[in-house]
Amino acid sequence: KGPGVKLTSGPFHTLDADWGAKVACYSLISSGLRNADRLSRAAQNLHGADGAEAAWWLGLMSRRDGKRAVRALRILAEAVK
Numbered sequence: 001k002g003p004g005v006k007l008t009s010g011p012f013h014t015l016d017a018d019w020g021a022k023v024a025c026y027s028l029i030s031s032g033l034r035n036a037d038r039l040s041r042a043a044q045n046l047h048g049a050d051g052a053e054a055a056w057w058l059g060l061m062s063r064r065d066g067k068r069a070v071r072a073l074r075i076l077a078e079a080v081k
Contacts, residue, residue, distance in 0.1 A: 018050075018052075022046050022054045025058050029042060038080060042077040042078060046077055057073050061073065
């Protein structure tokens with residue numbers, strides 16, 4: 001738990017609610033993108049993000065009309081220009 005935690009190799013890792021929301025947001029904003037530098041920058045930005053804020057973004061992106069929220073978070077996380 002916490003921001004300094006290191007993952008070990010293995011088939012399964014449990015995630016707390018903060019990390020679950022961050023990983024879900026990253027999967028949605030990275031879908032279809034290919035620029036490795038931008039994807040790395042987005043991962044770093046989401047790593048430092050607040051878990052509650054990530055959950056809020058996930059809620060916006062999960063709506064039927066969530067494409068605009070995905071685009072907005074891509075821009076804020078620096079996944080795209």
